[in-house]
Amino acid sequence: MSRLLDVNNLKVNFKTYGGEVKAVRDVSFHVDKGEVVAIVGESGSGKSVTVQTIMGLIPMPPGIIKGGSIKFQGKEILGVSKRELRKVKGSKIGMIFQDPMTSLNPTMIVGKQIAEGVIAHQKLSKKEAKIKAIEMLKLVGIPNAEERYNQYPHEFSGGMRQRAMIAIALACNPELLIADEPTTALDVTIQAQVLELMKDIQKKTDTAIILITHDLGVVAETAQRVIVMYGGMMVESGTVYELFENPRHPYTWGLLNSIPDVEGPEKKKLIPIEGSPPDLFSPPKGCPFAPRCKFAMDICVEEMPGNFEIGEGHLAKCWLNDSRAPKVEQVFAREEEKAIAAGSEK
Amino acid sequence: MVERIEETGKAHTTENLVEIHSLKKYFNIKKDVTVKSVDDISISIRKGETFGLVGESGSGKSTLGKTVVGLQAPTSGEIIYNGQNVLQLDKETQRNVNKEMQIIFQDPHASLNPRMRVGDIIAEGIDAYKLFKGKDRTNRIYELLAQVGLRPEHAKRFPHEFSGGQRQRIGIARALAVEPKFIVADEPISALDVSIQAQVINLMEELKESEGLTYLFIAHDLGMVKHISDRIGVMYLGKMMELSNSDDMFRNPLHPYTQALLSAIPKANPRAVKRERIVLQGDPPSPTAPPSGCRFRTRCPHAMEICALQEPQWKEVEDEHWVACHLY
Amino acid sequence: MVKTANDQLFRPLDPAKQQTDVIERPSLGIWKETFLSVIKNKLAVLGLVLLLAIIFLALLGPAMVPYSASQQSLTNTNQPPSAEHWFGTDDLGRDMWSRTWQGARVSLTIGFVAAFVDLILGVIVGGVSGYMAGRGKLGDRVDNVLMRIVEVLYGIPYLLVVILLMVIMEPGITTIIIALSITGWVGMARIIRGQILQLKSQEYVLAAEKLGTSHPKIITRHLLPNTMGIIIINLTFTIPTAIFAEAFLSFLGLGVQAPFASWGTMTNDALGVILSGQWWRLFFPAFMIAMTMFAFNAFGDGIQDALDPRARK
Numbered sequence: 001m002s003r004l005l006d007v008n009n010l011k012v013n014f015k016t017y018g019g020e021v022k023a024v025r026d027v028s029f030h031v032d033k034g035e036v037v038a039i040v041g042e043s044g045s046g047k048s049v050t051v052q053t054i055m056g057l058i059p060m061p062p063g064i065i066k067g068g069s070i071k072f073q074g075k076e077i078l079g080v081s082k083r084e085l086r087k088v089k090g091s092k093i094g095m096i097f098q099d100p101m102t103s104l105n106p107t108m109i110v111g112k113q114i115a116e117g118v119i120a121h122q123k124l125s126k127k128e129a130k131i132k133a134i135e136m137l138k139l140v141g142i143p144n145a146e147e148r149y150n151q152y153p154h155e156f157s158g159g160m161r162q163r164a165m166i167a168i169a170l171a172c173n174p175e176l177l178i179a180d181e182p183t184t185a186l187d188v189t190i191q192a193q194v195l196e197l198m199k200d201i202q203k204k205t206d207t208a209i210i211l212i213t214h215d216l217g218v219v220a221e222t223a224q225r226v227i228v229m230y231g232g233m234m235v236e237s238g239t240v241y242e243l244f245e246n247p248r249h250p251y252t253w254g255l256l257n258s259i260p261d262v263e264g265p266e267k268k269k270l271i272p273i274e275g276s277p278p279d280l281f282s283p284p285k286g287c288p289f290a291p292r293c294k295f296a297m298d299i300c301v302e303e304m305p306g307n308f309e310i311g312e313g314h315l316a317k318c319w320l321n322d323s324r325a326p327k328v329e330q331v332f333a334r335e336e337e338k339a340i341a342a343g344s345e346k
Numbered sequence: 347m348v349e350r351i352e353e354t355g356k357a358h359t360t361e362n363l364v365e366i367h368s369l370k371k372y373f374n375i376k377k378d379v380t381v382k383s384v385d386d387i388s389i390s391i392r393k394g395e396t397f398g399l400v401g402e403s404g405s406g407k408s409t410l411g412k413t414v415v416g417l418q419a420p421t422s423g424e425i426i427y428n429g430q431n432v433l434q435l436d437k438e439t440q441r442n443v444n445k446e447m448q449i450i451f452q453d454p455h456a457s458l459n460p461r462m463r464v465g466d467i468i469a470e471g472i473d474a475y476k477l478f479k480g481k482d483r484t485n486r487i488y489e490l491l492a493q494v495g496l497r498p499e500h501a502k503r504f505p506h507e508f509s510g511g512q513r514q515r516i517g518i519a520r521a522l523a524v525e526p527k528f529i530v531a532d533e534p535i536s537a538l539d540v541s542i543q544a545q546v547i548n549l550m551e552e553l554k555e556s557e558g559l560t561y562l563f564i565a566h567d568l569g570m571v572k573h574i575s576d577r578i579g580v581m582y583l584g585k586m587m588e589l590s591n592s593d594d595m596f597r598n599p600l601h602p603y604t605q606a607l608l609s610a611i612p613k614a615n616p617r618a619v620k621r622e623r624i625v626l627q628g629d630p631p632s633p634t635a636p637p638s639g640c641r642f643r644t645r646c647p648h649a650m651e652i653c654a655l656q657e658p659q660w661k662e663v664e665d666e667h668w669v670a671c672h673l674y
Numbered sequence: 675m676v677k678t679a680n681d682q683l684f685r686p687l688d689p690a691k692q693q694t695d696v697i698e699r700p701s702l703g704i705w706k707e708t709f710l711s712v713i714k715n716k717l718a719v720l721g722l723v724l725l726l727a728i729i730f731l732a733l734l735g736p737a738m739v740p741y742s743a744s745q746q747s748l749t750n751t752n753q754p755p756s757a758e759h760w761f762g763t764d765d766l767g768r769d770m771w772s773r774t775w776q777g778a779r780v781s782l783t784i785g786f787v788a789a790f791v792d793l794i795l796g797v798i799v800g801g802v803s804g805y806m807a808g809r810g811k812l813g814d815r816v817d818n819v820l821m822r823i824v825e826v827l828y829g830i831p832y833l834l835v836v837i838l839l840m841v842i843m844e845p846g847i848t849t850i851i852i853a854l855s856i857t858g859w860v861g862m863a864r865i866i867r868g869q870i871l872q873l874k875s876q877e878y879v880l881a882a883e884k885l886g887t888s889h890p891k892i893i894t895r896h897l898l899p900n901t902m903g904i905i906i907i908n909l910t911f912t913i914p915t916a917i918f919a920e921a922f923l924s925f926l927g928l929g930v931q932a933p934f935a936s937w938g939t940m941t942n943d944a945l946g947v948i949l950s951g952q953w954w955r956l957f958f959p960a961f962m963i964a965m966t967m968f969a970f971n972a973f974g975d976g977i978q979d980a981l982d983p984r985a986r987k
C-alpha cells in the first residue's frame with residue numbers, strides 16, 4: 001500500500017488570555033491509500049485541531065503551530081503558503097464537518113455549492129458542472145436530485161445536509177476524505193444511512209478516510225486502524241482488532257468498559273473512568289492520564305511514557321508496557337475482579 | 347382501578363407511580379399549522395422502575411417528559427400521580443406533588459444559571475420550599491455534592507468552571523435536593539463523552555437504589571437505554587409504536603421501526619457477524635403533516651395497503667408486549 | 675526507547691496524590707472574568723480611560739483654575755487659548771476651560787439621569803411583559819397592553835414631546851430629562867422583553883420553576899442577571915444619545931438656559947463668532963461632544979466583545 005499522509009510530531013497551541021493551551025502535543029500517524037483510520041477520544045482531546053491542521057484551517061492567531069511535519073503524498077504541506085498548499089493538496093483532500101449547517105452557505109442553493117467545488121478543481125463548463133453536481137446528489141442518495149439542486153440548505157433535513165456536505169467533499173474526487181464527527185448530530189437511523197454511504201463510496205472510489213468519532217461501535221464497523229487520543233496526545237494506535245482485543249492503555253480499557261453490551265443477556269456492570277478530562281492549560285509533566293488512571297505508578301507522574309511497540313503497528317504510550325512494571329494482564333484482570341466483586345456486594 | 351389502566355396494559359399487581367391517559371400536547375406554530383408533538387399516548391410507570399423512552403429527534407419525547415412533570419399544560423388527557431389526578435388538585439397538594447416530580451435536562455450548559463454559584467444552584471429547591479436555613483442549608487449542600495461525587499469546595503464555583511459530566515452531576519444534585527420520588531431524565535447523557543456517560547449512568551443507578559427513585563429515562567442511545575431500563579417505549583412522530591420490557595424489546599422487536607432502530611446500532615466488536623442492516627430510506631416526515639394511517643408507513647419496509655387507510659390499533663401481542671402495527 | 679534510570683518508581687502511586695475532579699484554576703466569578711476580558715480589549719480600555727478622564731475633569735476641572743464658569747471679565751473678552759486661560763475666553767470674558775467642564779457636568783448629568791430612568795422603566799415594563807407573555811390568558815393580556823403602550827410611544831418623535839412640554843414647562847435640565855425619558859425607555863423595554871422571552875425557555879429557568887421557585891425570584895435571580903450584559907451594552911448607547919440630544923436641543927435654544935452652560939449652548943453661542951476667527955469657541959465644546967460619543971461607543975463595542983461568551987477561553 002502506498003503512503004498517502006504522514007503526520008510527524010505535530011504540536012499545536014492556542015493563545016488565550018489566560019495563557020497557552022496545548023491542544024495537540026506530539027501527534028504522529030499515517031494514512032495509506034484506500035484505508036479508513038478512526039480517531040477517538042474525549043471532547044477537547046485535540047482530534048479536531050489535528051485534522052484542521054492538516055486542512056490548513058487553524059485560525060492563526062490564536063493558533064500557533066509549534067512544530068512537526070505533515071506530508072501529503074511525500075510533499076510537506078505544513079507551513080507552506082495557502083497558494084502553494086492548493087497546488088500540493090489540490091483537490092485531493094475533502095472535509096466533512098460535524099455541523100453541516102455552519103459549513104454550508106445558507107444563502108446559496110445547495111446544487112451551486114457542489115458545482116462550484118467541481119469547477120474549482122476540474123476544468124468543466126457551468127453546464128457540465130451542474131450535471132456532475134446532480135450526479136453527486138444522486139450518488140449520496142438524495143431523491144429528486146434535479147429538484148433538490150435548486151433548494152437552499154435550510155430546506156434540507158439534518159441527514160440530507162450531511163449528505164450534501166459529503167457530495168461537496170466528494171465532488172473533486174479526493175484521495176483523502178476527513179470526516180469530523182459526521183454523524184454525531186444525527187439520529188441513529190440517519191447515522192446508519194450516512195455510514196453506509198461513506199463505506200459504499202470508500203469501496204467504489206478507493207478514497208482513504210480519516211473518521212473522527214466518539215462512538216466505538218462506529219469505529220469497529222468502519223475502520224481498519226484506530227488512533228486513541230487523550231489530552232492532546234496519541235496514547236494508543238493499532239488495527240481495530242488489536243485495539244479491541246488487545247488494548248494496552250488504561251484509557252482504552254476505560255473506553256471499552258464504559259459502553260454497555262447490547263447483545264448479551266446479562267447486564268454488564270459499567271466501569272466508568274473516574275474524574276474529569278484534563279485541563280490543557282497546565283498539563284502534568286508525566287502521563288496526561290495519570291490523574292485518572294487506576295494503575296498509575298510513581299514513574300507516571302515523573303516522566304512521560306514513550307511509545308511502546310506492542311506488535312506490528314500497535315503503539316501504546318503507557319509505562320505498564322515497560323518490562324519493570326507489574327504485569328498488565330494481571331492488573332487488568334484484577335480490575336475486572338474488583339468490579340465484579342463490587343457488583344455482587346450490592 | 348381497572349378502567350383507569352386499561353389502555354396501558356392489564357390491571358397490574360405492581361403499583362403504578364405515574365399514569366398517563368390519552369395524553370395530547372399540540373402546539374400551534376402558525377395560524378392553521380399544528381404540531382401534534384404528543385398524540386394520544388397512554389403509559390404507566392411502575393413504582394421503582396426505570397421506563398426508557400426512545401425515538402428519533404422530534405418524535406415528542408421531551409414534550410412528553412415536560413408535560414408529565416407539569417412544565418407544560420397538556421392539550422388534553424390525564425396525568426395520575428400516586429392515584430391522584432395532578433391537574434385537579436388543590437394548590438397545596440399540587441405543590442407537594444410538584445416537589446416529588448423533578449426533571450434533569452440534556453444540555454449541561456443551558457441547564458445551570460451561569461451567574462449563580464453551584465451551592466446556590468443546588469439550594470434552589472431548598473430555598474423555594476424553605477427546607478433548611480443557615481448552617482443546615484450549607485451542610486445539606488455539602489451532603490448533596492458528596493452524593494453526586496463532588497467536593498464541598500465546589501459549592502463556591504461557577505458552572506462554567508466544570509466539565510460536562512460534572513455539570514450534569516450538579517443538575518442531578520439540584521433535583522435530589524427536594525427528595526423527589528419521580529425523575530424525568532431528558533437525555534441526560536447525550537451531550538457527554540462515552541467514558542463520562544458511564545459515570546452518570548452509574549450514579550443514577552446508585553441513587554435509584556439509595557433514594558428509592560422511579561425514572562422516566564429519555565434517550566436516543568439504545569445501548570444505554572437497554573442498560574438502564576426495565577421497560578422501554580418507542581415513539582415515532584408523537585405516537586407510541588411499541589412497549590415491552592427491555593430484554594423482550596431487544597430479543598424480539600415486533601414493530602418494523604423498532605427493528606430498524608435496533609439494527610442501526612453499531613456494534614463495538616470488529617468481529618461481529620455483520621448481519622444485513624435494515625437501512626431506513628428517507629427522512630422522518632414533517633410532524634405538521636404526518637402521513638395518514640400508520641405514521642411510519644412512508645419509511646416502512648413492510649407497508650401494506652391498509653397502512654395508509656387505517657391507523658393500527660395499540661394491542662398486546664404478547665404478554666406485556668404492546669405494539670401498534672397492522673402486521674400483528 | 676527512553677530508559678528511565680530509576681527502577682524504584684515502578685510501584686503504585688499513592689492514591690492521595692491522585693486527585694481527580696480538582697479544579698486547578700483560581701475561581702473567578704463571571705463578572706471578574708468579564709472584567710479581565712474587558713481589560714484585555716484595547717478599545718474598551720481606551721474608551722473607559724477617556725470616560726474617566728472626562729468625568730474627573732467635569733468634577734474638578736473648574737476648580738483647577740481661579741475663574742468660575744460664570745465669572746465675567748469685560749477686559750478679557752474673546753481671548754485665544756493662553757497660559758492664563760487654557761481654552762481662551764468668550765465674549766463676556768468668561769473662562770472657557772471652566773465653562774467647558776461646567777457644561778460637561780450638565781451634559782453628563784442629563785445623560786446618566788435619562789439613562790437611569792430608561793433603565794428602571796425599561797426593566798420593569800420589559801421584564802414583566804416578557805415574563806407574562808405566554809402565561810395563560812391573563813399573562814398574554816398584560817403583555818399585550820404593555821406592548822401596545824410601548825408601540826404607541828415608540829412612534830412619537832422626541833422633538834415633538836419636547837415642544838409639547840415647552841408649552842407647559844420652562845425649558846431647562848428637568849424638561850430635557852423628562853422629554854428624553856418619556857420616549858427613551860421604550861427601546862430598552864423592547865430589548866429586555868426580547869431577551870427575557872428567550873431566557874424563559876432556558877433549561878435552568880424550567881428547572882427553577884419545577885423546584886417551586888416563586889415568580890419574582892425567578893425574575894430577579896435567573897432572568898435579570900442574565901440580561902445584565904445586554905442592559906450594559908444598551909446603556910453605552912443610550913447615555914451618549916441622551917447627551918447628544920441635549921446638545922442638539924440646547925443648540926436649537928430649546929435646552930439648558932443661561933446662566934447654565936452646556937456643550938450645546940456653548941456651540942450655539944459660538945456660531946455667531948466662528949467667522950471672525952474665534953475657533954476655540956466652537957472647537958472645545960464640539961470636540962468634547964465628539965470625544966464623549968467616541969468614548970462611550972468604544973467602551974460599548976469593547977464590552978460587547980468581552981461579554982460574548984463565544985469569545986471567552
Ligand SMILES: Nc1ncnc2c1ncn2[C@@H]1O[C@H](COP(=O)(O)OP(=O)(O)OP(=O)(O)O)[C@@H](O)[C@H]1O
Binds near residue numbers: 375383402405406409
Ligand atoms: N414550544 C413549542 N412550540 C412549538 N413546537 C414545539 C414546541 N416544543 C416542541 N415542539 C415540536 O414538537 C415536536 C416534538 O418535540 P420534542 O422536543 O418533544 O422532540 P424530542 O423527541 O424530545 O426530540 P430530541 O431527540 O431532538 O430532543 C417537534 O416537532 C417540535 O418542533
Ligand SMILES: Nc1ncnc2c1ncn2[C@@H]1O[C@H](COP(=O)(O)OP(=O)(O)O)[C@@H](O)[C@H]1O
Binds near residue numbers: 022059
Ligand atoms: N480557536 C481556538 N482557540 C482556543 N482554543 C482552541 C481553539 N480551537 C480549539 N481549542 C482548544 O484545543 C483543544 C482541543 O480541541 P479540539 O481539537 O476541538 O478537541 P476535539 O478532540 O473534541 O475535537 C481544546 O482544549 C480546545 O479548547
Ligand code: SF4
Binds near residue numbers: 250
Ligand atoms: S503511564 Fe501510568 S498513568 Fe499513564 S496510563 Fe500508563 S499506567 Fe496509567
Ligand code: SF4
Binds near residue numbers: 641642644647671
Ligand atoms: S402498520 Fe404498516 S406501515 Fe405501519 S409499521 Fe406496521 S406494517 Fe409498517
Ligand SMILES: [Mg+2]
Binds near residue numbers: 048180
Ligand atoms: Mg471536535
Ligand SMILES: [Mg+2]
Binds near residue numbers: 533
Ligand atoms: Mg428532546
